[in-house]
Amino acid sequence: MYSGQVTPSHTVNRGFPIPVARRVDAFSYAIRNVVLEAQRVEVAGRRVRYLNIGDPCAFGFKTPPHLIAAVERAMHDGHNGYGPSPGIAPAREAVASELTGRGFPVTADRVLITAGTSEAIDLVLSSLVDSDSEVLVPRPTYPLYTALLAKIDAQARYYRVDPARGWIPDLDHLESLVSKATRAMVVIDPNNPTGATYPVSTRRALLDFADRHGLVILADEVYGDLGYDGPIDPIGKLDPDAAIITFSSLSKAYLAPGWRTGWMGVGRTPRLDGVLDAIRKMSDARLCGTVPMQFAVAEALLGDRSHQPAFRAALRARATVTARRLSAMPGMTCDLPTAGFYAMPRVQLPPGHTDQDYVLGLLRETGVLCVYGSGFGMPAEDGFFRVVFLASPEELDEIFDLMAEFTARYRANT
Ligand SMILES: Cc1ncc(COP(=O)(O)O)c(C=O)c1O
Numbered sequence: 001m002y003s004g005q006v007t008p009s010h011t012v013n014r015g016f017p018i019p020v021a022r023r024v025d026a027f028s029y030a031i032r033n034v035v036l037e038a039q040r041v042e043v044a045g046r047r048v049r050y051l052n053i054g055d056p057c058a059f060g061f062k063t064p065p066h067l068i069a070a071v072e073r074a075m076h077d078g079h080n081g082y083g084p085s086p087g088i089a090p091a092r093e094a095v096a097s098e099l100t101g102r103g104f105p106v107t108a109d110r111v112l113i114t115a116g117t118s119e120a121i122d123l124v125l126s127s128l129v130d131s132d133s134e135v136l137v138p139r140p141t142y143p144l145y146t147a148l149l150a151k152i153d154a155q156a157r158y159y160r161v162d163p164a165r166g167w168i169p170d171l172d173h174l175e176s177l178v179s180k181a182t183r184a185m186v187v188i189d190p191n192n193p194t195g196a197t198y199p200v201s202t203r204r205a206l207l208d209f210a211d212r213h214g215l216v217i218l219a220d221e222v223y224g225d226l227g228y229d230g231p232i233d234p235i236g237k238l239d240p241d242a243a244i245i246t247f248s249s250l251s252k253a254y255l256a257p258g259w260r261t262g263w264m265g266v267g268r269t270p271r272l273d274g275v276l277d278a279i280r281k282m283s284d285a286r287l288c289g290t291v292p293m294q295f296a297v298a299e300a301l302l303g304d305r306s307h308q309p310a311f312r313a314a315l316r317a318r319a320t321v322t323a324r325r326l327s328a329m330p331g332m333t334c335d336l337p338t339a340g341f342y343a344m345p346r347v348q349l350p351p352g353h354t355d356q357d358y359v360l361g362l363l364r365e366t367g368v369l370c371v372y373g374s375g376f377g378m379p380a381e382d383g384f385f386r387v388v389f390l391a392s393p394e395e396l397d398e399i400f401d402l403m404a405e406f407t408a409r410y411r412a413n414t
């Protein structure tokens with residue numbers, strides 16, 4: 001009879017910690033890593049202002065009610081089981097229609113609905129890049145790319161983007177990085193973390209570069225609807241036959257990051273057919289994306305988008321306050337963002353100091369939490385850091401008061 005006690009029938013060896021896989025050493029995601037330190041600061045009794053994560057809902061922006069209604073309806077209508085691996089048909093058709101309408105013609109069978117852009121990027125990198133291959137990634141980058149490349153034991157090769165020229169990619173540097181092992185190039189436009197958007201001439205040069213070297217462009221366009229002057233075209237509009245896979249989601253411009261619902265559109269060129277098959281195969285294994293939320297995709301892309309002009313105007317106002325206040329601080333520079341909700345200021349650090357020293361000092365003394373530039377691949381001594389400016393202009397003013405005071409003290413005392 002079962003006595004509740006298990007007697008091991010073999011030699012017990014419990015003296016050692018269980019080892020983890022070596023690849024974890026190379027896996028890093030600074031945007032969430034800094035939160036541990038912030039929690040310590042909070043436990044010590046200081047209010048923390050979380051300017052580390054780009055979640056508009058955390059700052060009072062509301063998910064449009066018609067999207068919530070669509071998800072609710074789907075749940076009540078019984079859409080709570082598994083769905084098709086590539087996503088439900090109406091969502092895929094809506095994405096295809098959106099991309100086609102914006103000048104990058106894609107059919108629904110070349111669209112997959114995923115658990116956010118994040119899962120789409122994971123599926124594509126896993127399907128496209130071997131462990132000994134390389135992917136060109138901007139520096140600074142959104143750190144998911146380098147983290148996922150570390151996970152599949154592939155190499156990120158950082159290409160320079162020039163802060164002195166509005167953070168646009170340096171084509172000469174890109175040319176110098178290409179080798180036989182290069183498979184793809186990540187283009188984040190509008191950009192996180194810099195807040196930049198690329199001029200058409202830069203986009204054309206990137207397309208031409210990728211074409212000459214047979215590279216796939218991984219076009220991260222999650223902020224495409226959040227240009228302050230209006231939505232920004234997908235890069236694929238300039239060449240619908242280029243080898244481009246575009247990504248976006250409901251997270252940013254549709255204010256529902258917690259729903260984990262995004263998509264990819266695989267360009268129509270037959271050169272991508274094999275990659276598309278591989279992505280489909282991989283996507284079967286994870287069963288499907290979140291099903292009820294997929295019912296909001298068609299509502300979002302084909303329905304009422306009246307929340308977006310107000311959101312864009314709110315972002316422009318915040319970007320203006322951010323660039324004005326940061327640029328006015330002695331020893332600080334900050335470009336005016338043109339889209340999204342991030343800025344990447346630079347503080348002149350005292351010799352021997354790192355961006356992390358500055359950011360952690362700021363957190364411990366003022367409760368203001370930013371992310372250090374080295375978390376996005378920048379050299380730690382260069383003094384870059386990222387600010388999420390979703391808080392209200394009034395709160396941003398308070399935050400920048402704290403930051404100005406701290407920065408003056410930091411630079412004077414160290
Ligand atoms: C450039 C970029 N790509 C992808 C993502 C991931 O977004 P999600 O997985 O929520 O769609 C983010 C989130 O901040 C981002 O900034």
